[in-house]
Amino acid sequence: MSRPLVWLTGDCEDPSLAPAANWLRGVADCLVISADDLPMAAGPIPTAIVLFQSRPGRIAQGAVEQLHHRAPLARLLAVVGPWCEGEVRSGHPWEGVTRIYWHQWQARLPREMGLTAGAAGWPGYRPRTLTETEILLRTLTPALHRKSLAGLVAISTAGRESFGALADACWAAGWRAVWQQPDWPPQYVGADLLLIDGWEGLPPDLASARSAGRELPPAVLLVSWPRPDDVSRAGQHGISRVLARPLLLTDLFATLDAALGHEPKARPAQSAA
Secondary structure (H helix, E strand, O other), rough: OOOOOEEEEEOOOOOOOOHHHHHHHHHHEEEEEEOOOOOOOOOOOOOOOEEEEEOOOOOOHHHHHHHHEEEEOOOEEEOOHHHHHHHHHHHHOOOOEEEEOOOOHHHHHHHOOOOOOOOOOOOOOOOOOOOOOHHHHHHHHHHOOOOOOEEEEEEEOOOHHHHHHHHHHHHHOOOOEEEOOOOOOOOOOOOEEEEEEEEHHHOOOOOHHHOOOOOOEEEEEEEEOOHHHHHHHHOOEEEEEEEEEEEOOHHHHHHHHOOOOOOOOOOHHHHHO
16 A cells, blocks of 8 residues: 655654654655755655744744745645744734644544544545634544434533533444542443543543553643643653643544554555645
């Protein structure tokens, strides 16, 4: 099976961005380039160009335009680090580039690459004039009408209102939900996924239970504005993913699919030219 060609440029080896770059290398044929050293015009055209930027200003808009001029039908994506999270408000973000923050790539990169459960294949051309809201609506509509991949999620939260909101979101994806209050006896044994609502929702016995070898479901933590310390601390508790609040349904759906083993696999390439 042939694999899509993807160009990578920028800070691919930065600690917060390298996991995304390594994942791309596993599902696509990746070529690391720079705008100053573009492949020859006769070479193959990529289906996607992914920018990696650890700090604002590391990749200029002019460099982005050079890359776009070389492959005008390729999808333009960017994976940006923690220092770039305020760039949209106070900096000079690139125009016409889909931004994916360093803590979002597990849910969003597979979707952008057409490698999620139920995807028809590599996504087609996307006009650079689309806004983030328009892109979200285009991805959410098919997600809400997809074939159900039902499972059971245990939601660990102290608040009834939080449980209700998260349970409704899981229900929209075809999942059942059970409420796990942090100070209750474990309700998550037998669940397909444990969804933890903030650090205050962390079950106190989670780390010790994993250390004791108990068979537990994969766990996902929801936090506002995740930081690298949150990801590191989550790993110490055996939590596989961290999602940002406010939570997007498309990110939740992708995470639920992964919990059922619907991990993305490479599909045949579709030429961008």
